Amino acid sequence: xxxxxxxxxxxxxxxxxxxxxxxxxxxxxxxxxxxxxxxxxxxxxxxxxxxxxxxxxxxxxxxxxxxxxxxxxxxxxxxxxxxxxxxxxxxxxxxxxxxxxxxxxxxxxxxxxxxxxxxxxxxxxxxxxxxxxxxxxxxxxxxxxxxxxxxxxxxxxxxxxxxxxxxxxxxxxxxxxxxxxxxxxxxxxxxxxxxxxxxxxxxxxxxxxxxxxxxxxxxxxxxxxxxxxxxxxxxxxxxxxxxxxxxxxxxxxxxxxxxxxxxxxxxxxxxxxxxxxxxxxxxxxxxxxxxxxxxxxxxxxxxxxxxxxxxxxxxxxxxxxxxxxxxxxxxxxxxxxxxxxxxxxxxxxxxxxxxxxxxxxxxxxxxxxxxxxxxxxxxxxxxxxxxxxxxxxxxxxxxxxxxxxxxxxxxxxxxxxxxxxxxxxxxx
Amino acid sequence: xxxxxxxxxxxxxxxxxxxxxxxxxxxxxxxxxxxxxxxxxxxxxxxxxxxxxxxxxxxxxxxxxxxxxxxxxxxxxxxxxxxxxxxxxxxxxxxxxxxxxxxxxxxxxxxxxxxxxxxxxxxxxxxxxxxxxxxxxxxxxxxxxxxxxxxxxxxxxxxxxxxxxxxxxxxxxxxxxxxxxxxxxxxxxxxxxxxxxxxxxxxxxxxxxxxxxxxxxxxxxxxxxxxxxxxxxxxxxxxxxxxxxxxxxxxxxxxxxxxxxxxxxxxxxxxxxxxxxxxxxxxxxxxxxxxxxxxxxxxxxxxxxxxxxxxxxxxxxxxxxxxxxxxxxxxxxxxxxxxxxxxxxxxxxxxxxxxxxxxxxxxxxxxxxxxxxxxxxxxxxxxxxxxxxxxxxxxxxxxxxxxxxxxxxxxxxxxxxxxxxxxxxxxx
Numbered sequence: 083x084x085x086x087x088x089x090x091x092x093x094x095x096x097x098x099x100x101x102x103x104x105x106x107x108x109x110x111x112x113x114x115x116x117x118x119x120x121x122x123x124x125x126x127x128x129x130x131x132x133x134x135x136x137x138x139x140x141x142x143x144x145x146x147x148x149x150x151x152x153x154x155x156x157x158x159x160x161x162x163x164x165x166x167x168x169x170x171x172x173x174x175x176x177x178x179x180x181x182x183x184x185x186x187x188x189x190x191x192x193x194x195x196x197x198x199x200x201x202x203x204x205x206x207x208x209x210x211x212x213x214x215x216x217x218x219x220x221x222x223x224x225x226x227x228x229x230x231x232x233x234x235x236x237x238x239x240x241x242x243x244x245x246x247x248x249x250x251x252x253x254x255x256x257x258x259x260x261x262x263x264x265x266x267x268x269x270x271x272x273x274x275x276x277x278x279x280x281x282x283x284x285x286x287x288x289x290x291x292x293x294x295x296x297x298x299x300x301x302x303x304x305x306x307x308x309x310x311x312x313x314x315x316x317x318x319x320x321x322x323x324x325x326x327x328x329x330x331x332x333x334x335x336x337x338x339x340x341x342x343x344x345x346x347x348x349x350x351x352x353x354x355x356x357x358x359x360x361x362x363x364x365x366x367x368x369x370x371x372x373x374x375x376x377x378x379x380x381x382x383x384x385x386x387x388x389x390x391x392x393x394x395x396x397x398x399x400x401x402x403x404x405x406x407x408x409x410x411x412x413x414x415x416x417x418x419x420x421x422x423x424x425x426x427x428x429x430x431x432x433x434x435x436x437x438x439x440x441x442x443x444x445x446x447x448x449x450x451x452x453x454x455x456x457x458x459x460x461x462x463x464x465x466x467x468x469x470x471x472x473x474x475x476x477x478x479x480x481x482x483x484x485x486x487x488x489x490x491x492x493x494x495x496x497x498x499x500x501x502x503x504x505x506x507x508x509x510x
Numbered sequence: 511x512x513x514x515x516x517x518x519x520x521x522x523x524x525x526x527x528x529x530x531x532x533x534x535x536x537x538x539x540x541x542x543x544x545x546x547x548x549x550x551x552x553x554x555x556x557x558x559x560x561x562x563x564x565x566x567x568x569x570x571x572x573x574x575x576x577x578x579x580x581x582x583x584x585x586x587x588x589x590x591x592x593x594x595x596x597x598x599x600x601x602x603x604x605x606x607x608x609x610x611x612x613x614x615x616x617x618x619x620x621x622x623x624x625x626x627x628x629x630x631x632x633x634x635x636x637x638x639x640x641x642x643x644x645x646x647x648x649x650x651x652x653x654x655x656x657x658x659x660x661x662x663x664x665x666x667x668x669x670x671x672x673x674x675x676x677x678x679x680x681x682x683x684x685x686x687x688x689x690x691x692x693x694x695x696x697x698x699x700x701x702x703x704x705x706x707x708x709x710x711x712x713x714x715x716x717x718x719x720x721x722x723x724x725x726x727x728x729x730x731x732x733x734x735x736x737x738x739x740x741x742x743x744x745x746x747x748x749x750x751x752x753x754x755x756x757x758x759x760x761x762x763x764x765x766x767x768x769x770x771x772x773x774x775x776x777x778x779x780x781x782x783x784x785x786x787x788x789x790x791x792x793x794x795x796x797x798x799x800x801x802x803x804x805x806x807x808x809x810x811x812x813x814x815x816x817x818x819x820x821x822x823x824x825x826x827x828x829x830x831x832x833x834x835x836x837x838x839x840x841x842x843x844x845x846x847x848x849x850x851x852x853x854x855x856x857x858x859x860x861x862x863x864x865x866x867x868x869x870x871x872x873x874x875x876x877x878x879x880x881x882x883x884x885x886x887x888x889x890x891x892x893x894x895x896x897x898x899x900x901x902x903x904x905x906x907x908x909x910x911x912x913x914x915x916x917x918x919x920x921x922x923x924x925x926x927x928x929x930x931x932x933x934x935x936x937x938x
Contacts, residue, residue: 098566138526139593150604151589154582161579165567176578181653225609
């Protein structure tokens with residue numbers, strides 16, 4: 083007998099029929115002798131419907147009231163799923179974040195989980211019930227409803243799994259696992275059986291939308307085995323077949339595997355939401371980076387890549403990237419608070435860029451990844467604008483129009499293609 | 511400065527525009543220096559939408575889960591109203607039944623309020639905030655969400671007013687007060703300025719749909735002055751005018767008034783939901799009433815009027831009424847469990863009946879009300895099938911097709927017509 087936490091997103095809970103299918107799936111795990119805790123999101127569309135109501139009243143709805151309102155979406159879906167499971171003759175009990183109790187800080191709309199009491203859940207599990215927990219929500223110290231922000235249900239799932247010491251946290255989505263890269267960009271992308279937390283974290287933060295990044299951090303920190311798998315593998319008549327048995331998705335673990343044959347690169351991520359800012363002709367003296375970046379930090383703008391080039395005239399060029407939606411705001415801050423202050427010649431913004439990254443723990447033991455990457459891009463006439471590296475990642479910023487060509491050529495070059503085609507990496 | 515509790519139903523909260531109007535109204539009271547607690551229902555249609563979702567899963571949804579789900583309707587509307595009030599620049603704070611805390615028994619779907627802690631509300635009022643409380647809901651001892659059943663928001667309003675010792679509990683509805691009878695039946699119906707709790711209770715239980723009966727009981731028990739008034743008296747541009755000032759609705763109090771001129775009858779209520787059952791030819795011996803009615807009580811069917819006629823052959827006819835929706839169930843119980851047991855000749859059901867009642871505390875000091883009623887009906891060729899009386903009420907069961915004629919003629923006979931026409935009661 084294992085203790086399994088399953089998380090179903092809004093699409094999996096998107097209609098009464100789908101909720102009934104989730105109930106059937108949960109029943110299978112229960113029938114196989116497992117204890118099951120289910121974490122669910124609001125029915126798809128519901129959260130947006132609520133947000134729309136609030137926006138009709140105020141462009142900036144009060145955060146406390148917003149959370150009080152929007153947290154009802156999950157409260158409805160947990161109740162409906164509990165009813166559906168009970169219809170199948172199994173004991174079930176829904177719990178809101180408050181009823182669990184999931185304690186968070188009081189940062190409304192983007193609260194962080196501080197603690198989870200496992201007592202109430204365990205009591206129900208011990209009584210033979212399936213427990214259905216509302217994702218995305220908690221309460222602060224004063225008992226106000228809080229929400230974790232979009233995608234927060236993943237985080238709830240992992241946090242519940244950690245608090246219970248669950249054997250596995252299964253994230254059911256509309257994709258059947260984590261791929262080497264976005265299959266919409268290259269049909270040669272293939273599903274990964276395993277990936278490490280570190281890699282998944284890089285993949286998630288670099289633009290892979292499958293898992294919410296905080297949930298991966300959480301899972302890594304507490305060593306919760308995480309599995310991404312599809313909730314849409316039943317037959318049209320609602321039954322499950324062999325496919326269900328084989329639906330193992332992608333497992334995300336601490337284990338880096340002992341397979342020497344494993345690929346050096348696990349995947350290629352990309353991020354279309356970047357914008358580049360160039361601060362040109364800055365006098366080169368200590369403190370200049372701080373003078374440029376501090377005002378931006380104060381304006382709550384997150385900075386991603388940073389590069390500083392020394393020029394030969396005693397001045398320097400300073401380049402960095404921000405989220406594309408922050409571009410105008412960043413330029414405004416720089417022009418108003420920074421430009422004259424530091425005596426910069428020019429400030430230029432460019433949103434026609436995209437970041438492409440190779441991710442893989444294999445890099446640690448293999449030199450030459452970056453140089454093969456640069457060589458591949460050069461062969462395809464793709465100019466690199468910025469470079470940034472970490473222990474298990476190499477990122478480059480390129481012009482956005484080259485995205486597809488870059489991903490496809492790198493995918494082939496690093497031996498990730500589905501068909502066993504030849505790969506340049508062989509000789510690395 | 512007064513402390514006012516205002517309750518707005520689903521229709522008053524039926525759209526974002528209406529919610530904004532409620533916010534404006536609340537602001538007026540606040541601007542006039544009053545402390546205001548607002549109790550609201552779910553937006554109209556919302557509760558039915560949720561119930562419909564549950565019914566798609568189960569014909570008998572689990573009561574706990576049903577309450578967990580359906581209580582979200584009010585949680586949404588309190589948050590939206592709090593946002594709307596804050597948009598007007600006034601402090602506001604929404605509270606669920608749980609946050610108040612409104613403790614109930616654990617009879618899901620029809621829970622009864624056991625206690626209300628006024629601490630959290632007072633804290634917010636003292637801080638200058640308007641407090642918006644979710645109607646219709648509470649929590650049981652174990653922290654499960656409970657609902658009070660349909661119309662329960664009125665009860666919440668009155669209970670909150672009682673707990674706070676409020677100066678007045680104002681129930682805003684889509685009608686502008688309590689009328690002598692349903693204006694749809696006679697255009698001569700007139701609005702009452704005042705009515706006693708006892709009278710209102712009889713009016714409510716006899717079929718007047720304005721106030722939920724339990725809320726009137728509560729108000730009477732705790733002496734909370736209750737006022738019914740319209741929430742639809744603003745101009746089309748959303749402003750309020752003189753009409754708003756004059757919108758005083760109907761006050762329901764303990765005070766029977768010292769006006770000697772007051773009408774003996776306050777109003778005429780009627781109930782179309784009755785069905786009559788005749789158990790014919792029962793041997794007349796002690797215990798027969800209990801033998802007939804106990805099985806019906808066990809089947810959770812409520813009995814309203816009861817009449818027993820002794821016939822001259824040592825047998826008796828036993829007649830009673832139940833809610834029309836319970837007619838088939840009642841006949842089934844009688845035929846299966848009672849008929850042979852007691853040796854009844856025949857059991858007949860009839861749903862083509864209606865109950866008409868005169869209500870008024872004035873009856874206590876005036877004889878002749880019943881006889882004028884019977885005389886008036888006789889003059890109009892309306893046959894009386896059953897009669898039942900209490901201290902401040904006379905009810906008759908008549909054939910349903912005579913309803914309008916009966917109400918109109920009684921309304922005139924007892925001097926309730928809006929125009930100062932002559933009335934037979936003058937000489938009573």
